[in-house]
Amino acid sequence: MLALRLVRGGSPLTLLRRLLVACATAVVAFLLLAALSHALAHPQDSSASLVRLVWCAVPLAAAVQFAAAVARTEPGSRSRSALDVAGVGPARVPLLAAVSTAVSALLGSGIALVVYLHLRGQLATLPFDGAAVRLLAAEQPLPVAATLVLLALPPVAAGVGAALATRPRVAPAVAAATAPVGAGGATVPSAVSATGAGGDALAPADVIPQRDEPAFRMTHGPLPAAATLPWGTALIAAGLAMETYASRSPKPLPLSSVLSNSAPGVLGGWVLTAVGLILAGPGLTQLCGWLLSVGRPGAVRLLSGRVLQREARRLGRPLGVLCAVAAGALAAGELYARAPEDGARLLGPLTILGSALVVFCVLASALTAAAETRAFRSSANAALVRLGAPRRVLRGAVALRLCVLAVVLGSLTYAVAELAALPLTS
Structure with missing residues (x-):
């Protein structure tokens, strides 16, 4: 009830x-x-x-x-x-x-x-x-x-x-020196007031809400998202190798043969590659955050990098699924362009309906995860504004995160799609 x-x-x-x-x-x-x-x-x-x-x-x-x-x-x-x-x-x-x-x-x-x-x-x-x-x-x-x-x-x-x-998760806590700010109960790590070696002030690294808020329970401490990156990389390599070995034939395999399970080795290689991209998503997101924080970052870079590292698990899995679907679509499009008369037999109304549903669900899942992350960080962003951070810094951090993720994940998706289609078209 x-x-x-x-x-x-x-x-x-x-x-x-x-x-x-x-x-x-x-x-x-x-x-x-x-x-x-x-x-x-x-x-x-x-x-x-x-x-x-x-x-x-x-x-x-x-x-x-x-x-x-x-x-x-x-x-x-x-x-x-x-x-x-x-x-x-x-x-x-x-x-x-x-x-x-x-x-x-x-x-x-x-x-x-x-x-x-x-x-x-x-x-x-x-x-x-x-x-x-x-x-x-x-x-x-x-x-x-x-x-x-x-x-x-x-x-x-x-x-x-x-x-x-929605099952309860216990995230490992991070030992960080904090200092109280304001009357709202929010706390800020000591990196807020730290300065670099050259005297440049570091931007607020992160603001941790008070302990009875869901954002504290869910995001207090970076989750080990990078632990899945080696496994994802290994599965991607194994899937591409399996597909290359199974596609050895006198003539290129058409798209209908792959999707109708006439070449199970090739289809299995595609599945392994897709699973590898999904597993590698959180680790790649955390890696993007680490790259943004390397060296002596400014306010926008530091804030963007810390957010990506902290939210890598929540954002990375939907982004990994999005990369897997995009790579499969690009590889299928490459095969369809080589033999359009063969691929036209697969484009029935039910195939188009199922493909449209997959694309919609994957995009909607990524947008929902982004909205969830924004909701969990609303109290932290409000605390940064109270500390005097300009809103253009927050908007710049969001834009920088989107650009870095698009470049890194987009390049990886395109490379995997080309490698997946190469053995079937050469």
Whole structure:
């Protein structure tokens, strides 16, 4: 009941995010039902139907990631005071997030079922009724058990993802000398008043909110994000090597052969490379922050570098997923440009719908993570303004962070995409 009240009583922005989660899960459920229709229409070609069903895991994973990112921004997962008064401890926050996310996803599954039946021609007197009779195998009766299982899969997966994203974490504390400022209870590390060797004053490195605020609990101390960078690099190298070895053939492999699992070694290499990019995302973000802080940085560089290092885990994982999707899209585009007549067979309405959903969810997850980071740092930014920091310094730090991340991650994404497409086009 409390989870339903949280769903109903959210702010307009929170309700919009939940509606977007419902729309994303609706598309996933529709793609699953479309795969079921293909299996019903082609019982003799079970392998092709299985490939379609397996490829639905990509938009499902993207939708679950977006649902988890939205669950982390829920007011109940960030503001603990009201839940403490209601007797809800930290252990029940994941349960509340899972239930509220599952409710939104269940709404999406219901919408998908209505649209699916409408396009099959089973809901008359409505516009576009029966517009996809052949595509969705309207002449075949739907198995009730399989339909219910497929419709329940997105809500269950989204609820589990939300619960894992909001589970309590214990971050290692950092021993830093702090000095109280103002009456708001905020504290500032000793680097605020330090000066460089040449007399240049260092900018405020970071402002740690008071201990009862969520920002303190979640960001007090840099998490070991760089620990995943070697593993990510190793997986990227292993994936590219595996793809190069598996693609040795007298003629280049077309895109349809890769995506239809006719070349499992190449597809496996792509999957390993994508996982490596996702694992390397937090470490690369922290590395960008370290590069900004090298030497004798000024106010903008120091503030940008410290923020990237502290928020590397929260920002790095969505950015790594974004890099993986962008690299896969660039590699697929390179293969499509070499053989457009072969790739045109893959560009059906369902393929375009699933690809658009993946791109939307990945971009929305990255923007949601950025909004979450901004919300957690609002008290620190306010304290910096009270200390006299000009707002142009804060805006310059944001712009510098975006530029560095775009250059480093964009260059890596382009290089990986070219290396992934090279063995298949040469």
